[in-house]
Amino acid sequence: MTDKNFTPTVAYLGPEASFTHIAATTLFGTVGLSPRPTIPDCIEAVAEGHVAYAIVPLENALEGSVPLTIDYLFHGNELFINAEISTPIEQHIMVNKKQEEFVDEIESVHSHPHALAQCHKYLQYRFRRVPLIQTTSTAAAAKYVSENPDEKIAAIGNRLAAEKYGLHIAEENIHDFHFNHTRFVVLSLRKGMLEIEGHSETPKTTLMVKLPEDDRSGVLHQILSVFAWRRLNMSKIESRPLKTGLGNYFFIIDVLESIDHPMMKGAMEELAALNCTVKSLGSYFTYNEVPSR
Numbered sequence: 001m002t003d004k005n006f007t008p009t010v011a012y013l014g015p016e017a018s019f020t021h022i023a024a025t026t027l028f029g030t031v032g033l034s035p036r037p038t039i040p041d042c043i044e045a046v047a048e049g050h051v052a053y054a055i056v057p058l059e060n061a062l063e064g065s066v067p068l069t070i071d072y073l074f075h076g077n078e079l080f081i082n083a084e085i086s087t088p089i090e091q092h093i094m095v096n097k098k099q100e101e102f103v104d105e106i107e108s109v110h111s112h113p114h115a116l117a118q119c120h121k122y123l124q125y126r127f128r129r130v131p132l133i134q135t136t137s138t139a140a141a142a143k144y145v146s147e148n149p150d151e152k153i154a155a156i157g158n159r160l161a162a163e164k165y166g167l168h169i170a171e172e173n174i175h176d177f178h179f180n181h182t183r184f185v186v187l188s189l190r191k192g193m194l195e196i197e198g199h200s201e202t203p204k205t206t207l208m209v210k211l212p213e214d215d216r217s218g219v220l221h222q223i224l225s226v227f228a229w230r231r232l233n234m235s236k237i238e239s240r241p242l243k244t245g246l247g248n249y250f251f252i253i254d255v256l257e258s259i260d261h262p263m264m265k266g267a268m269e270e271l272a273a274l275n276c277t278v279k280s281l282g283s284y285f286t287y288n289e290v291p292s293r
């Protein structure tokens with residue numbers, strides 16, 4: 001899928017120095033990257049053809065799926081996953097250098113909701129009852145703190161953000177659990193696997209499965225058997241609301257195999273025979289353990 005002489009334009013959840021930016025530079029380098037303020041803005045940029053790719057967070061090891069991304073992929077435009085990158089996430093609390101001496105007097109802590117949630121025990125213990133303010137990304141929080149030097153506020157984000165926005169890291173590694181990783185996905189209008197050095201050997205396929213209308217008992221069991229007896233290894237299954245009524249769900253299923261594998265072709269046919277509606281987000285390689293900053 002990759003053409004070596006072509007520099008793709010890539011929308012990412014910005015501003016500069018967000019975790020998504022780090023993931024984007026790891027995969028694409030620094031040329032052609034275009035920050036967008038929100039996940040829907042990234043998705044729309046690629047869906048409307050303003051950029052070749054978008055990279056957005058999909059799932060965090062502590063907080064689970066990023067609902068905005070999942071819901072836009074199911075209910076929104078026809079986009080495909082071309083690659084996945086997983087990075088370790090290290091959260092630090094940072095203040096304006098002007099406030100370095102007054103960390104104990106912080107009046108609000110700003111960050112992306114996932115980042116605040118990843119540090120909630122720390123915040124409960126260290127900044128009990130200090131208001132938590134949600135921002136569109138960790139880097140947006142760091143930028144806001146840098147632009148408001150007289151306010152007693154802090155941001156939670158990565159080391160690159162502290163450097164980029166000239167902030168002082170007051171305390172390091174404040175995430176509550178050691179294993180804190182996030183999966184980011186590269187999206188485009190085209191199916192296909194981005195081949196970048198160091199990718200996983202086995203591709204992954206993401207399916208979004210809607211159950212048949214008749215709601216018969218045992219249907220989820222039947223769906224799981226489709227994969228089980230073919231020895232297709234599922235790496236994730238999760239339900240999300242269909243948004244049509246309480247108790248109505250669709251399922252996100254990740255399988256460690258390419259959609260072109262004969263076993264997967266058989267699995268798709270069997271799911272259709274079970275009257276399931278299946279939306280394939282495509283097959284893609286994954287990149288793991290890229291160190292964060």
Ligand SMILES: O=C(O)C(=O)C[C@]1(C(=O)O)C=C[C@@H](O)C=C1
Pocket residue numbers: 013017018019020021057060066089112114115136137138139182
């Ligand atoms: O705010 C950022 O820096 C992001 O890239 C977003 C995001 C997320 O949506 O989960 C990415 C990784 C971290 O888990 C925290 C926030």
